[in-house]
Each structure stands twice: as structure tokens, then as C-alpha cells.
Amino acid sequence: MAPMEVDRADGRTSNQLRPLSCTRNVLHRAHGSARWSQGDTIVLAAVFGPKAGTKKEENPEKASIEVIWKPKTGLIGKVEKEYEMILKRTLQSVCLLTIHPNTTTSVIVQVVGDDDRPELSLIQLEVQMIIKNNSSIIRAFLALRITHVMGLRTPQLLPCAINASCAALADAGIPLKYLAVAICCGLTGSRSVILDPTKIEEKVFSYSCMLYLLVDYFNCLDRGYAACAKISEFLRRSMESQAPSDLTKTT
Amino acid sequence: MNSMPSDSASMSFVDRVVVPGDHVLDLTGMANQTIKLGAGLRQDGDAISVMKAGKLRISKPNKYWVESSHKRYVPCVEDTVLGIVVDSKFDNFLVDIKAPMLGLLPVLAFEGGTRRNIPKFEIGTLLYVRVVKANNTMNPELSCMDETGKAAEFGPLKDGYMFETSTGLARMLLSSPPCPILESLGKSLSYEIAIGLNGRVWVNAASPSTVILVSNAIMNSEFLSAAQQKIMVEKLMKRLQ
Numbered sequence: 001m002a003p004m005e006v007d008r009a010d011g012r013t014s015n016q017l018r019p020l021s022c023t024r025n026v027l028h029r030a031h032g033s034a035r036w037s038q039g040d041t042i043v044l045a046a047v048f049g050p051k052a053g054t055k056k057e058e059n060p061e062k063a064s065i066e067v068i069w070k071p072k073t074g075l076i077g078k079v080e081k082e083y084e085m086i087l088k089r090t091l092q093s094v095c096l097l098t099i100h101p102n103t104t105t106s107v108i109v110q111v112v113g114d115d116d117r118p119e120l121s122l123i124q125l126e127v128q129m130i131i132k133n134n135s136s137i138i139r140a141f142l143a144l145r146i147t148h149v150m151g152l153r154t155p156q157l158l159p160c161a162i163n164a165s166c167a168a169l170a171d172a173g174i175p176l177k178y179l180a181v182a183i184c185c186g187l188t189g190s191r192s193v194i195l196d197p198t199k200i201e202e203k204v205f206s207y208s209c210m211l212y213l214l215v216d217y218f219n220c221l222d223r224g225y226a227a228c229a230k231i232s233e234f235l236r237r238s239m240e241s242q243a244p245s246d247l248t249k250t251t
Numbered sequence: 252m253n254s255m256p257s258d259s260a261s262m263s264f265v266d267r268v269v270v271p272g273d274h275v276l277d278l279t280g281m282a283n284q285t286i287k288l289g290a291g292l293r294q295d296g297d298a299i300s301v302m303k304a305g306k307l308r309i310s311k312p313n314k315y316w317v318e319s320s321h322k323r324y325v326p327c328v329e330d331t332v333l334g335i336v337v338d339s340k341f342d343n344f345l346v347d348i349k350a351p352m353l354g355l356l357p358v359l360a361f362e363g364g365t366r367r368n369i370p371k372f373e374i375g376t377l378l379y380v381r382v383v384k385a386n387n388t389m390n391p392e393l394s395c396m397d398e399t400g401k402a403a404e405f406g407p408l409k410d411g412y413m414f415e416t417s418t419g420l421a422r423m424l425l426s427s428p429p430c431p432i433l434e435s436l437g438k439s440l441s442y443e444i445a446i447g448l449n450g451r452v453w454v455n456a457a458s459p460s461t462v463i464l465v466s467n468a469i470m471n472s473e474f475l476s477a478a479q480q481k482i483m484v485e486k487l488m489k490r491l492q
Contacts, residue, residue, distance in 0.1 A: 031322045050323070050351035096293075096302060100351045101388055170271060173321035175293075175302035178272025239304045240268040 022238040024171045032172020036164035042113030045164035047172040049105035062097035064104050072111040096175040109161045156184045181232045185220045269307045274298040289316025320419020324349045324449035326385035333447030336376045349449045352390045360394040362402040377408045379445050411455030412462050418450045420473045431477040435484040
């Protein structure tokens with residue numbers, strides 16, 4: 001059951017990621033900010049806080065995180081609320097919430113660039129958020145699996161947003177347990193895994209094709225881990241640059 | 252006994268940029284030693300792990316901390332900061348010091364302060380204060396006196412101009428020997444300056460153009476080396492003449 005090499009529209013191999021670019025401290029008023037781009041998908045994250053006070057339903061013994069997602073075009077709807085909820089849960093598991101109790105940190109995510117090309121082929125999608133400890137050993141603390149991605153129009157935005165918010169949180173000095181890094185994996189109809197799919201390669205699938213084998217899922221996870229190692233190396237390199245709004249690029 | 256055998260692991264991280272999640276020190280080999288952790292580090296079971304991105308520094312024999320520069324401030328005891336009055340209550344002034352919580356300045360924390368001569372600060376007054384108590388769970392407590400009870404330059408700052416910078420630049424300006432930018436500006440201009448460790452700087456001079464020049468020079472000097480700072484100040488002085 002060797003995976004077959006797939007010909008992708010932009011000439012990448014199935015394991016190749018799009019060019020990554022990360023700029024920190026882009027916004028002057030925000031306490032922390034980062035702009036993360038993977039190919040044409042660009043996300044800008046701004047962090048404000050910690051500020052005193054929490055909302056009524058939040059636990060005052062811990063810091064609370066508030067996420068606001070702003071799409072590139074259009075009004076805020078259910079899709080954006082879903083992104084906000086997923087991002088909030090991810091960031092809550094990454095931040096050390098007991099250091100500053102009874103405070104609120106706001107993370108605002110603005111989608112700047114989105115692959116705007118028409119959808120062509122039919123594939124089923126699996127988005128994985130892999131939180132890893134920044135040592136040489138990759139440990140997945142939380143593999144958040146989102147099936148039924150029919151509601152999410154462009155699933156590769158979420159990993160980009162997670163990477164951007166994590167870089168912005170580190171820029172703002174919010175205490176973190178570790179840096180989170182995310183990657184999007186796609187499963188083609190011929191059951192081979194491709195990493196970092198663009199919008200051309202994704203499309204909503206019908207319910208009948210939602211079945212996939214467990215071995216494919218683990219295959220996805222393995223490829224995802226390897227790619228996350230590369231992304232986390234890149235994130236570490238971008239943290240090491242001292243000057244403000246220093247641009248680090250890689251392919 | 253003081254030299255730690257597992258130093259080889261920590262030495263590889265010292266003076267290098269560390270990222271949240273890095274385990275910088277393994278404690279398994281150090282049963283009877285005390286280690287003092289400063290900003291940005293925490294104990295995670297059997298290892299010391301990093302909370303904030305920055306450079307790991309060590310002060311022999313056993314003090315570790317992460318040096319980083321941010322726009323917000325984490326209050327520490329005995330820091331001198333610039334605060335802005337936000338509100339006044341019966342026994343406290345609420346002062347914003349760019350920290351996660353508002354600082355509390357007791358109305359009696361002034362030299363010779365009694366209930367009869369409580370100072371009247373308007374909202375927006377800039378104060379030079381000292382942090383007395385700092386705890387993550389409580390509002391930090393401030394004071395306008397030093398330990399002996401003297402005023403010692405604390406209190407409201409009148410006139411002048413206040414601007415905000417990062418905490419890293421404020422620390423650099425407060426370093427001793429004096430920072431090259433302040434020294435070279437002081438050779439040709441006369442100005443008054445108050446620097447808060449929370450990233451606020453107040454500058455006062457006889458003429459507004461001097462104030463603007465000094466403020467802009469300081470804001471631009473954050474990432475310059477000592478030589479570059481001197482060159483920048485020389486160029487500015489030439490342009491003035």
C-alpha cells in the first residue's frame with residue numbers, strides 16, 4: 001500500500017510545503033503582532049493584553065483568551081464563529097493561564113490573503129492541529145481533528161491562523177507552555193497524502209465519501225509531524241531575529 | 252558542590268535565544284542545590300522550561316532568567332515606573348503602569364503624608380513611583396517614597412513630554428555606565444529625563460524642539476550599537492547648526 005506520488009497543480013511534490021514567511025511586531029499599537037504567510041494564504045494576528053478583568057462566564061482564577069476572527073471579505077457569520085471557537089480552545093491549551101489570573105488577552109486574526117482560485121477537484125479534507133513541544137522530540141499533546149469540514153470554506157486558513165497567533169502571543173510576551181505549530185493535510189481520492197493543499201486542491205465532499213481507513217489517518221499524522229518539525233524550525237529561527245519587523249523567509 | 256555537573260546542557264542555552272517550551276536545565280542531578288529563577292522561567296516537573304521568548308542569562312552561581320523586551324510590563328518589587336492616574340478612591344489612587352492589573356498608590360504614601368494633606372491628582376497625571384508589592388494575583392502596590400520615607404524625586408512630573416517604548420529600551424537607558432545615547436545627547440543639549448522600567452520615558456527641556464529631538468533620538472536608538480548611536484547624535488547635532 002505504498003502511497004502514490006501525486007501530480008499537483010503548482011508542481012510541488014506531495015510532501016512539499018508552500019514558501020513560509022513570518023514577520024513579527026508589524027503593528028505599532030498592538031502589544032504583539034505577527035504576519036504569517038504560506039504561499040498565498042496570509043494571516044495577520046494581533047494580541048492585546050493581558051488586561052484586567054474577565055467576562056462573567058469565564059473562570060476568574062485563570063486568564064481568559066478572547067479571539068476575534070475577521071475574514072478577508074464579507075460579514076462575520078457562523079464560519080468565523082467556528083474558527084474563533086477552535087482557535088480559542090487551541091490557544092487556551094498553549095498558554096499558561098494561571099500566571100495572570102483574572103485578566104483577558106485578546107487575539108484578533110485578520111485574513112489578508114486567501115487563495116482565490118476556483119475549485120477543481122474533489123478531495124476529502126482532514127485538518128490537524130499538532131501542538132508540539134519545541135524540543136527535538138515531537139510530542140503531540142493535542143491532535144484536534146476536524147472532520148466534516150464541509151462548513152469550513154478554506155481549511156488551510158486555520159493552520160495559518162494558529163501559527164500566526166502563536167507567533168503574536170510570543171511577541172507580546174504572554175507566558176506560553178510551548179509554541180503551537182499547525183499544518184493542513186489532504187487526502188486525495190487515490191488515498192495518498194498531500195501536505196499544505198491550496199484551495200484548488202480542496203473541495204467539499206459528499207457524505208458518502210467520508211469513510212477513510214485508519215491507516216490513512218495515521219499516515220496523515222506521520223506526514224504532518226514531519227512537516228511540523230520543519231515549520232517549528234522556521235518559527236524558532238524567526239524568533240531569533242532581534243530587530244523589529246524582521247522578515248524571515250524560507251521555501 | 253557548587254559546580255553543577257549537568258551544566259553542559261544548560262550552558263548550551265545560556266546567552267542564546269530560547270523559545271517557549273525549551274527545557275534549559277535538567278534538575279535530576281541537582282538534589283540539594285537551590286536555583287533562583289527570574290523572569291520567563293518556570294519549573295516544570297524535573298526541568299526548568301521557558302515561558303517567554305528571549306535570551307537566557309545566568310548570573311553565577313545559580314540565578315537564571317530570560318531577557319526579553321515587550322510592550323507590556325510585569326511588575327517587580329523595587330522597580331521605578333511611570334504611572335498615569337486613572338481614578339482616585341478613598342484610600343488609594345488607581346494608577347496605570349502598563350501591567351496586567353492597575354496599580355494602587357495609597358494616599359498616605361508620600362513624604363509627610365497625613366489625612367489632612369492628601370495630594371489632589373487629576374485623572375491623567377503622570378507620576379514617578381516605586382513598586383512596593385508585586386504579586387501575580389493582586390494589584391501591585393506603589394509608593395511615592397523610598398524605603399527610608401523620603402520623597403527622593405518620586406511624585407508627579409510636570410510639563411515635558413512622555414512617550415512609550417519597549418521595556419528592553421528602558422532597561423538599556425537605565426544601564427550603568429550610562430547609555431551612549433543619553434551621554435552624547437547630554438554633551439550638547441541640556442534636558443531632564445525620567446525613565447520608567449515599564450517602558451515609559453518622560454523628557455523635559457527648555458524648548459520644545461529640544462524635547463522633540465531628544466525623544467526622537469531615543470526612540471530611534473533601540474536597535475543601534477553604541478557606535479551607531481554616537482554617529483546618529485553627531486549627525487543630528489550637525490543638522491541643528
